[in-house]
Amino acid sequence: MSWDVVFFYLIGGASVLTALGVVAARNPVHSGIFLVICFLNVAGIFVMMGAEFLAVIQIIVYTGAILVLLLFVVMLVDPEDLPSFHTAQPLQRYLSFLLGAVLLLEVGAAIITRTGLVGVGPASPEAVAAVGGNVQALGRRIYSNYLLAFEVTSLVLTVGVIGAVVLALPERLGERIGTRRGTISLSHSRGADEMLPEGPRGETPIRVDRTRPAPVPAATRTIIMTSDPDEHTRVAGSAPNGRPATRRPGTITSTKPTETGSTRHD
Amino acid sequence: MTEVTVEHFLFLSAALFIIGMMGVLTRRNMLIIFMCIELMVAAVSVSLVAFAWENETLDGQIFVLFALAVAAAEAAVGLGIILALSRRGKSVDVDDLRTLRD
Numbered sequence: 001m002s003w004d005v006v007f008f009y010l011i012g013g014a015s016v017l018t019a020l021g022v023v024a025a026r027n028p029v030h031s032g033i034f035l036v037i038c039f040l041n042v043a044g045i046f047v048m049m050g051a052e053f054l055a056v057i058q059i060i061v062y063t064g065a066i067l068v069l070l071l072f073v074v075m076l077v078d079p080e081d082l083p084s085f086h087t088a089q090p091l092q093r094y095l096s097f098l099l100g101a102v103l104l105l106e107v108g109a110a111i112i113t114r115t116g117l118v119g120v121g122p123a124s125p126e127a128v129a130a131v132g133g134n135v136q137a138l139g140r141r142i143y144s145n146y147l148l149a150f151e152v153t154s155l156v157l158t159v160g161v162i163g164a165v166v167l168a169l170p171e172r173l174g175e176r177i178g179t180r181r182g183t184i185s186l187s188h189s190r191g192a193d194e195m196l197p198e199g200p201r202g203e204t205p206i207r208v209d210r211t212r213p214a215p216v217p218a219a220t221r222t223i224i225m226t227s228d229p230d231e232h233t234r235v236a237g238s239a240p241n242g243r244p245a246t247r248r249p250g251t252i253t254s255t256k257p258t259e260t261g262s263t264r265h266d
Numbered sequence: 267m268t269e270v271t272v273e274h275f276l277f278l279s280a281a282l283f284i285i286g287m288m289g290v291l292t293r294r295n296m297l298i299i300f301m302c303i304e305l306m307v308a309a310v311s312v313s314l315v316a317f318a319w320e321n322e323t324l325d326g327q328i329f330v331l332f333a334l335a336v337a338a339a340e341a342a343v344g345l346g347i348i349l350a351l352s353r354r355g356k357s358v359d360v361d362d363l364r365t366l367r368d
Contacts, residue, residue, distance in 0.1 A: 004270045012278045019282050019305055023289035028297045035301050042282075042308050049275065049319040051327050054311075054334075061334055066304065066341045073345045074297055077352040083294045083359035096291035100284045107280040111273055121323030128324075141324050142331070153335045160339025167346030170353075 008048060015041035028074045028082065035070075036063045050125065053135045275316035282309035296348055296358040300341075307337050 018041065021034035039062045046055035128137045142150055282305060289302030311330045318326025351358055 002268060002270075005268065005274075008270050008274055012274070015278070016281050016285070019285040022298070022301055022305060023285055023293065028295060031298055031301055035305065038282075038305065039308060042312060045275065045278065045312055046315055048270065049315050051315045051319070051330075054315060054327055054330055057331065057334060058308075058311075061338055062304070062308070066338060069341065069345055070297070070301065073349055076349060077297065077358060082297075083357065083361070093292050096288045099291065100288045103287070104280060104284050107284075108277070111276045111280070116272065116317075116320050118320055121318075121321045121325075123318075123324045124322045134327075137324055138327060138331070141328055146328055146332075149332060153332055156336055157339050160342050164342035164346040167343065167350050 011041050011044040032067060032071050032074060036067050039063050053138050272316050272320040276313055279309045279313035294359050294361055296360055300344055
């Protein structure tokens with residue numbers, strides 16, 4: 001008996017036990033945590049079958065994103081809305097056990113009597129290793145043969161995100177957005193209208209940020225119109241003698257009143 | 267039984283799928299039903315990857331990748347529905363949600 005079998009029974013047994021825990025737990029939070037452990041074990045199963053990329057994606061997407069979302073929803077739902085545990089009708093329960101047993105028998109018979117095609121594909125472990133690994137091999141396949149499906153998948157995700165946002169909007173905000181004339185603006189949240197300037201509703205609002213103070217003008221120097229550039233900067237006794245008169249009369253110079261001509265470089 | 271064969275993984279997949287199915291059939295909490303559906307998706311993923319592993323192709327893994335993306339979108343929409351139901355003051359008991367049937 002090789003170590004593979006030992007690991008398979010460890011991981012598979014853990015996943016089946018935690019799956020039973022998902023179904024049997026009374027608290028939905030416990031069910032969610034059982035589901036996390038079950039998905040981690042499924043990721044281990046993926047690694048056993050050489051699908052390392054899928055294992056990582058399983059952990060990131062399922063246990064990282066979906067299950068955290070699920071646990072948040074569990075905490076957002078009012079506990080009084082949840083049905084009690086022992087309310088399933090006995091007939092329903094017996095029927096489900098019967099259906100499960102029948103399905104297990106059918107699938108077991110199908111698995112035992114099947115004749116599979118073993119190792120006919122192009123992606124043998126040596127070929128995958130020659131490309132550089134599972135991730136590289138999957139990437140080559142996705143971006144060549146399955147490019148259209150990949151693009152459509154991004155569209156599906158976008159539609160799903162928009163649908164989730166629309167479903168989860170607060171009811172009042174959704175109605176207000178629906179009745180707004182002409183424009184649909186999702187950009188400001190509830191309560192942001194009080195900050196807008198007065199005017200007839202339905203017009204284009206002008207955003208004024210009143211929380212930020214008005215900018216202080218940065219000009220602290222005085223601007224002096226002069227014909228001689230050294231007129232206001234010359235201090236008695238320290239006149240810049242060798243300064244070439246390059247400036248024409250009428251130029252604008254900005255000087256500090258306390259600045260002396262000897263330290264000025266412009 | 268000294269080597270892991272594809273039948274091992276297929277039986278594991280069947281077990282996970284049937285456990286999830288029984289959860290969908292017996293529980294009435296919509297959240298638990300949702301989790302059981304995710305469990306069934308994972309079970310099908312296991313069997314797809316097992317077939318790909320046996321046939322030495324990568325197409326099964328790519329199918330799982332796309333199914334995972336669709337499952338993520340489905341999770342977002344389904345949880346949004348559960349949240350909207352809970353917010354409108356209705357219960358998340360599936361036996362109480364019979365508006366379409368009546």
